[in-house]
Amino acid sequence: MTAPTRPEPARAAPAHVIADDAEALAVAARLADEFRAGAAERDAERRLPHAEVERLSASGLLAVTVPAEHGGADVTAATLAEVFRLLASADASLAQIPQSHFVYVGVLRAQGTARQREFFFREVLAGRRLGNAQSEAGTRHVQDIRTRLDPAPDGGHLLTGLKHYATGALFAHWIPVLARAGDGELHVAYVPRDAPGLTVTDDWDGMGQRTTASGTVRLDAVPVPADRVVPHHLTFRGPQLHGAVAQLLHTAIDTGIAAGALAEAAAFVRTKSRPWFESGVDTAAEDPLLIQRFGELAIQVRAAEALLRDAARAVDAARADLTDDTAAEASVAVAAAKAFAGETAVTLGGALFEVAGTRSALRGLNLHRHWRDARTHTLHDPARWKVQHVGRYVLNGTRPPRHGLL
Template sequence: MVEEGAPAPVSKPRAKPPVLTADRAIPVAREIGIDLAEGAAQRDAERILPTAELDRLSASGLLAITVPAEYGGADLSTETVVEVFRALAQGDPSVAQIPHSHFVYVNALRHHATASQKEFFFGEVLRGKRFGNAQSEIGTKHVRDIRTTLTTYDGGYRLDGKKGYCTGALFADWIPVLTHLGVDGPLHVAWVERHAPGVTVTDDWDGLGQRTTASGTVELEGVDVRHERITPFHLTFEAPQTYGAFAQVLHAAIDAGIARAALVEAASFVRTKSRPYPDAGVERAADDPLVVHAFGELELQVRGAEALVAEAGRAIDRANAVLTAESAGAASLAVAAARASTTAASVDVASRLFEVSGTRSALAGLNLDRHWRNARTHTLHDPAAWKVQHLGHFAVDGTLPPNHGQI
């Protein structure tokens, strides 16, 4: 565990990263994903936090690919961002999940920050700075219940509260905190520096999967916040929006990456380590017709999930081009289909990995169960059954999904 006052992950000084074009972002992500895969099993088994890996992400320029062009960024499409996340998650889904909130809050700035706030924070991102998150609260009755508050204090604001599931906060330069402005006032985002006085980040995440995301606790006690470091959040869902769909499709991309990684590792194991079943009458397990058929089913499931994720990214881009209730609803439905599909694919493939690979694949030292643990943990962000419900309502009577951030 890493607590304030104890040795924390130390990042190297960061040079300004390059601005990646569309034809460079995906190859860079795939290259990093391949390298991430080499150490993923060890990092998971020994819970080694990916400090160096995140520094490489910052240096690569990938974390700045959605900064608007008018502020010096590449302003790449959602379709491209989705493939970047999928490629990183295929390498290590814990590393891919850490910048999820970074991208979500870069997106939030686009819609509800002032020009000067955009100038400052987009500039920070272009310099390689990372955003974390302090959004959810443990112990509340509803996922949207927020107790954290900003209150006026000596001409400024004082921020107090406690947050859980704060993925990325431990490694962040800035932590966006979801809070009320005043007691029971409208929701805003308070942007606080990771090492500001009164900010305590505790690495107390002990999930069975996604072990190295450091999705722990952030405590805020009398943190001074300047007016220019506060952006509105309550306006997000008052009109048609793709903010929620964008956040959701990145989750789907992570699950698709997990599914593909599990399938790739299962195939490698069967080719090199599995013994054929005697009744198959073959020399290699990889030639067993039942094994081949199972791999065909898994490949079909993963390809379908990947296709739905890509289409969801394109649907968001289409909605952003002409944003209406109908186009935003269509994007949300596309994302719902992707999330339902990737949830099933990641959990199923990571489980059937053992079915096709045989007894030896269950040895703890191989850590092949990390794929299932990662899938089962990450897919709990939102119930897939509700995605199917919204798709069903649309199929039956054309009802668009609700205009909130969970779909």
């Protein structure tokens, strides 16, 4: 399923600038309603959402974490998590595409120079998108980054490597690339989508999140000016929220998938399902056993949403007073929420068929996309290690590690 590389996304008219948290939530709810209508068809046909991604940019949602001093809304983590939850409840692929965008805006906030922040925040406010070229396949583990950032004769750098699962890269104006310099330290190079030597291939063939275009990025001695490189390794030398924020957004996506599956199951049962003959009722929605099961599923979704809100509040509290203790509390809260949300999303994706009945399995309805999206997205990083770190923290007071994945 390999497609030719598309040219760099068009430089559209400047995006709307969202003023505050309330407007961000209102815009997200409106876009979620708009995106929900075509989600099943886009997934079934693997029709990449170029127009929808442009709508996201134009709406101003992609700039809501730009600091206030640079003209952005600088929304809370609680608001950002709810934005992602709303989008994922409508279309999990669309919600996944900008996840790395916000992560790498955060990298600039944490380690960018004043000049870098000024330039890139202006780009983001204008509707430019950041993608990602982070993960690599065939290495010893996820932290074994082998992409090289070598010195160039002109004082800049040359990037060489091969990246996989590069969600957002196909739709991006700028692609942040995770690479190691000669001394082994980790950096992020912000590279234009049309840079010479950079190739993005749409070869993503996952069973779920089919329209994220999470394909391959090849870097063949890509030139990078010195002022486009950020020392990411410094992020992890003190208390940090890089991992907590990134994982919070993943948690919001899982929670949104679960809510979307529950809503679609309820609509199907109300309008298309028949009651079981032993129930003695006229409609499936009156079946007491179905009512019981919907209650159980709704409680599980509400619990996931509550844990998401709690985790977001912990991140906001740590952001206001960042110490080793507050950063640890935020990471643990997010880890707990992510572990539960992932299990809930997979459960709801399967339970949809249990409550909706035989007809719901028809391929043309594409109701299985919720389970496929949940099962694919929850493979991003193992929940078992999140539970392990929560247990260590509760039992022995051991703070979670600063590796950026918790």
